[in-house]
Amino acid sequence: MLTVGVLGASGFIGSRIVEKFHLRGVAQVVPIVRSYAGLARPSRFALEGRIADTLDVEALTKALSGCDIVINAVLGAYYQIIAQPPILYRAAEAAGVKRIVHISTASVHGQDPSPGTDETTPLRDDQPVPYNNAKVRAERQLTALRRRGRVELVILRPGIVFGPRDIWVGEIARRLLDGTAYLVDGGRGICNTAYVDNLVHAIELSLVARVDGEAFLIGDEETITWAELYDRVARAFPGCAPPRILDDPPLAIEGAPLLQRVRSHKMWRDVMHLLPEPLKERGHDHLHRVGDMVAALRQARSQNRSEWVMADGSVAPVPLETASLHRCRYKFPSAKARRLLGYTPIVPLEDGLSRTIRSQCFAGYETDPVFAQQARDSAGMFGPGAALQETRDREIV
């Protein structure tokens, strides 16, 4: 059986990889997380979780020892996304890892790609969304490292990955419930969904597929618009306000924030690397405090504005990334993944949505009565067959 290291094992995608691979016996899983706190999810299983900062080559090499394959599911800040590839590749080589499966994103092609876009379309790192550029640069570095290195590389580019513990459906539900949901241009754009289990299936195929140095777009079979997705979630939360329709909202264009720029600066990273751990933490703390002060100043400035405004009269700027997603005209193809990996989505979109919405109930956000009752019944709680244990005769005093 393969031994597979999972970087980012505490995250949304990483924790599902660990769960699925371990429960189905796909591989011997080694969860790797940045701090002890990250062990909370993997430690549901009797697995040996390892601790490593993915920007620390020595720690990472040690954490990868004994792994045949490493899956990179780390969700980092932009500076981490860009700084990590050479460190990961060096560590993987030193540890004798045979293959890296790198989880990138379909957003390397932009949130609203031109029709006909596929894996052969050249990538650009001068896009208006900094996240896209960071992921492009990470892919380029890994691809270049593979050309002169020993470790094989498979890059997966999933679309909007959703599922239990995600940020997408959870955030849509939250916004629908608190009345702040909106759709740009009526949400007629295509949402390039990838249910997390379909992505994990593609990852599983990538462990052994006879491919190297290739990138693959990964998505669900079905096509859904953003409006349809919001409607599907809204139906599970009766009484929530419908999303506002914004036809031509002001856009908020994200620049690389000051802190990101400081952190990504080579001099800062070099200095941090030399410091002992407590001082390193303090350095990061101080940087955070500067960020907090800037945020507080911004907030104070906004609070000085006149109170004579209508409660819902103005439209806050919409992030460019969100507006572009809602206007997406194109469904990414998974043809290359089908051809070379043998990929076929294993979970239909409707099933994925149903499981995701039911998971909101699991987390304590009651959804519509049908879902809530299903969850309770299936959990054996509150349902008619619930078997409560007598405590009278036990040692509860």
Add this chain to the structure above:
Amino acid sequence: MLHARSGIARWGELRVAVVGCGALTELFYAPALDCLGESQALRVTALVDPDPARPAAIGRTFPQARRGTDLDAIADAVLAIVASPPAFHAEQTITLLERGLHVLCEKPMARSLAECDAMIAAARRNDRLLAVGHFKRFFPAVHQIRDLIDTGAFGLPRFFDFIEGGKFGWPARSRSFFEQRSGGVLADIGVHALDLTLFWFGRPQHLACEDDAMGGVDANARVRLSYSGGLEGRVAVSRDWDTPNRFFFQFERGWLAWNPVDANGFELGWGDNYALKATTHTMARVLDRPVAGAAGVARHQAFMNQIVNVADAIRGVGRLAVSGEEARKVMALLQTCHTESTLIDMPWLDAAERAGAQALRC
């Protein structure tokens, strides 16, 4: 009503040893003891942790304290605070009691009822006090809720639904949190919620429990409780998901909701149009009429009040709020939960995964 400074005038110097210098000591006990020490009420004389770097780090706050890697570093303390991982609570507490110290042991009290009983027996045998750190018992909101239940102001409680937790963010300094011997989320934050159910409603008549440990420790757990008189309720805790963090109570004539990390605020309502967001204050009287006095203490002051309560009890000027005997009750409930627990339903697992999960519990 307890205050952080109550009883201070009556204290002489109280010498305190801290056993376990991890995140809990760094974030709670050290600043609390430092704050109380400034008033000359107590002095930290020993810091103990198997990792010598940790007493050194905490020692920056208490430069006069002796530092050591085992209990022998404790020379002259009167009170020991045991803030080590739960696996060490019983052994360390018993040793310290046998050496004649009073002990404030962090929750969960121990790993088993047998350990609890041994700790209680050691306290009795040596005529020392054993307190357990259920610091939420010092929240004004907790007492206000109990008053509401006991007085029947909203009528009888009909049901409760407590959910607490979020993605684990505690700056743990070791993996001990996630080892089998420390227990999972139910033993960690669930023990607070279960303790409060006992404080508010008494002993349940029935319970059912489920969790998601699959060869490791639970990150999610749910307990359903029912009581004589028809009251039913649920306690759900998670170190995996961001939850609403809300304790909801439905009474015959109103409702109440409380965020379990808020020491003195809650929401309540009894009509259809408006709800109250309330904060607790001490009861006072002006011109022989009741008025809201000083604001109830916040979380950190409540934590300090716990230490003050133990110190007062050592001085013989008060009773322990949460003794070993009192804490044993929730440990009994917890043990029943662990014994009876079944696999929680995770709606995202497919059939093969469910079978795998079930097999891992056998």
